[in-house]
Structures are given as C-alpha cells and as structure tokens.
Amino acid sequence: MTPHPYSFIVIFVGVALVFPIMPLILAWMWRRFFQPPKPGVQKNATYECGVESLGEAQIQFRSQYYLYAIIFLIFDVEAVFLVPFAVAFTGLPVGAFVAILIFLLLLVEGLIWAWGKGCLNWAR
Amino acid sequence: MSEIDEGLRSELQRQGIWVTSMQELYNWGRKNSIWPLQFGLACCAIEMIATAASRYDIARFGGEVFRPSPRQADLMIVAGTVTKKMAPQIVRLYNQMPDPKYVISMGACAISGGPFKQGYNVLKGIDRYIPVDVYIPGCPPRPEALLHAFMELQRKIDEQKLTGARKAEHLDPDQPSEFSVPAFGAHDLEPAANADVFRPMKIERNQ
Numbered sequence: 001m002t003p004h005p006y007s008f009i010v011i012f013v014g015v016a017l018v019f020p021i022m023p024l025i026l027a028w029m030w031r032r033f034f035q036p037p038k039p040g041v042q043k044n045a046t047y048e049c050g051v052e053s054l055g056e057a058q059i060q061f062r063s064q065y066y067l068y069a070i071i072f073l074i075f076d077v078e079a080v081f082l083v084p085f086a087v088a089f090t091g092l093p094v095g096a097f098v099a100i101l102i103f104l105l106l107l108v109e110g111l112i113w114a115w116g117k118g119c120l121n122w123a124r
Numbered sequence: 125m126s127e128i129d130e131g132l133r134s135e136l137q138r139q140g141i142w143v144t145s146m147q148e149l150y151n152w153g154r155k156n157s158i159w160p161l162q163f164g165l166a167c168c169a170i171e172m173i174a175t176a177a178s179r180y181d182i183a184r185f186g187g188e189v190f191r192p193s194p195r196q197a198d199l200m201i202v203a204g205t206v207t208k209k210m211a212p213q214i215v216r217l218y219n220q221m222p223d224p225k226y227v228i229s230m231g232a233c234a235i236s237g238g239p240f241k242q243g244y245n246v247l248k249g250i251d252r253y254i255p256v257d258v259y260i261p262g263c264p265p266r267p268e269a270l271l272h273a274f275m276e277l278q279r280k281i282d283e284q285k286l287t288g289a290r291k292a293e294h295l296d297p298d299q300p301s302e303f304s305v306p307a308f309g310a311h312d313l314e315p316a317a318n319a320d321v322f323r324p325m326k327i328e329r330n331q
Binding site: 034035036038040041042043045048049050051052 | 193194195212213214216217219220222223286287294295296297300301302305
C-alpha cells in the first residue's frame with residue numbers, strides 16, 4: 001500500500017506542533033515539581049543594564065522634523081526605487097515608464113520646494 | 125534519587141547500559157553549559173578575555189557563550205576592582221539574572237579590594253552584597269586560574285541536590301533570589317554590607 005501523496009504534510013504539521021510544545025510542557029513540569037518561581041521587583045524590571053531607568057519612554061518629537069522626513073524620501077527612498085527601474089529600463093512598457101516619471105516628478109517637486117525654502121543650505 | 129548501587133551501575137555499564145538519575149542528568153546539563161555574563165571591571169577582565177579566546181579556550185568547558193544580558197546568564201564573573209559607584213549596578217545585575225546563578229569573584233580586588241583596599245572609593249569585596257561561589261586569588265589571576273575556578277564551580281554544581289533538606293538554593297522557595305541594592309549615602313554605601321550575605325571570617329588571636 002502506497003501512502004497518500006500528501007501524508008507528509010500531516011507528519012510535518014505533527015512534528016511542527018510537538019517540537020515546540022514538548023519543551024514548553026517539560027519546562028512547565030520542571031517549574032511545577034522542582035524549581036519554585038522567584039519573581040522580584042528588579043528581576044521583572046524592563047531595563048537590564050544595571051542602571052535604573054529615568055523618565056518616560058513615550059516622548060514626542062518636535063514637528064519641525066518633517067523636513068528631514070521629506071529630504072529622506074527624496075534622497076534615500078527614491079534611490080531604492082530608481083535602482084530596479086534602471087536595471088529593467090530597456091524592457092519597460094510605456095505605461096510603466098510614465099508611472100515612474102510621475103513618481104520622479106513628485107519627488108523633484110519636493111526637492112525644488114525644499115531647495116527654495118533653504119533647507120539644503122548648510123547651517124553655520 | 126540516585127540510590128542505585130555503584131557495583132550494579134558499573135556492571136550494567138560494562139554491558140552497554142548507561143544508568144543515570146534525573147539529578148545527575150540535570151546537573152550534567154547545567155555544569156557543561158554555564159553562560160557567563162559579559163562584563164569586565166578592570167585588568168582582570170583582560171585575563172577573562174584571554175581565557176575566552178583561542179589560546180586558553182573556555183569553550184572546552186562549555187562556558188564560551190558570554191551573554192550581554194543578565195536574563196540569559198548563569199554565571200557572573202566579577203573581574204576587577206569594584207568601586208562604590210559600581211557596586212549597586214552589580215547587585216542589580218545579579219538580581220536580574222535568572223536562577224540558578226553563580227558568582228566567581230576574580231582577583232584580589234573583587235575579593236577584598238586588593239591593592240586599592242585603602243581607597244575611599246573602593247568596595248572591600250563584592251561578597252559584602254552578593255553570595256560568592258568561588259574566589260580566585262591573584263593580581264590578576266592567570267587564565268589557568270580562571271579555568272580552575274570554572275572547574276571548581278562545575279564540581280560544585282555537580283554536587284547540588286535536587287530534593288531533600290539540603291537541596292540547592294534555587295530549588296528552595298525560602299531562599300532569596302534578590303538581594304538589597306546598596307544606596308549612595310553621604311559618605312559611604314548604605315548599608316556598608318548586607319548582613320544576610322556577608323559573613324566575615326572570625327579571627328581568633330592567641331593572647
């Protein structure tokens with residue numbers, strides 16, 4: 001009798017379930033029968049470099065940083081999209097070429113705007 | 125646990141049957157994979173680094189996985205001079221390590237303050253705040269000495285009991301896992317020593 005051609009999937013699923021669940025059960029039994037849990041204030045603390053944490057983690061950034069976000073889009077994200085575009089350039093249909101041109105145009109507009117606003121000047 | 129007759133065990137072993145107990149298996153697993161916490165305080169740390177590197181190779185004893193987080197470490201090697209500024213951080217890191225945990229006090233400074241014992245800013249031994257398992261003398265101790273301490277610790281782990289009245293500390297629900305962190309006082313750390321941990325040797329002088 002030949003096994004069902006997809007029976008290995010059932011075996012895989014079985015192994016994938018047993019493999020992680022077995023150590024968890026073993027660890028739970030070890031905790032239950034031998035090793036008592038000893039939680040504490042410092043053991044449960046979030047930060048773990050020995051120094052007590054100061055202040056809040058949920059701080060707000062100033063909205064002036066939007067300029068950096070725009071310039072990051074123009075110079076970094078654009079490059080990521082331009083590389084595959086350049087690689088596939090000779091085989092592209094007209095529609096894709098127009099689409100990437102529109103994308104570039106939007107970013108170039110942003111560049112011109114940022115340039116006009118003086119964001120590219122080196123602050124002294 | 126482990127109440128099998130030694131003669132029967134060796135007889136079985138000769139026939140190709142290996143008999144063990146849960147305690148031996150547990151201790152064998154723990155003692156051969158001790159993960160130290162990765163931190164060094166002074167010149168002893170250089171010797172510790174040499175021990176971990178290829179020439180001395182602590183990996184032969186299963187201790188090469190130096191962990192950058194106390195949550196994943198079993199062993200704290202206090203390698204170097206502990207200043208009073210650093211002592212609370214060390215105790216806090218020790219507290220954050222999961223049980224079972226061990227401490228090697230490496231070098232004269234970690235034991236007693238060493239050559240800097242008279243310094244106003246030097247802690248006179250880390251065993252004032254946390255329980256130490258193995259002390260290594262030396263200034264600094266050579267890598268062989270650290271390996272020797274490591275083997276002593278393995279021997280100590282191997283003898284720990286899983287059940288009974290004298291079972292290991294981490295298995296005893298009454299034994300503490302955290303120790304109080306000293307605070308910076310006006311002139312010194314407060315308290316100057318944790319009385320639950322620090323048991324100085326009594327010096328008996330003949331009159």
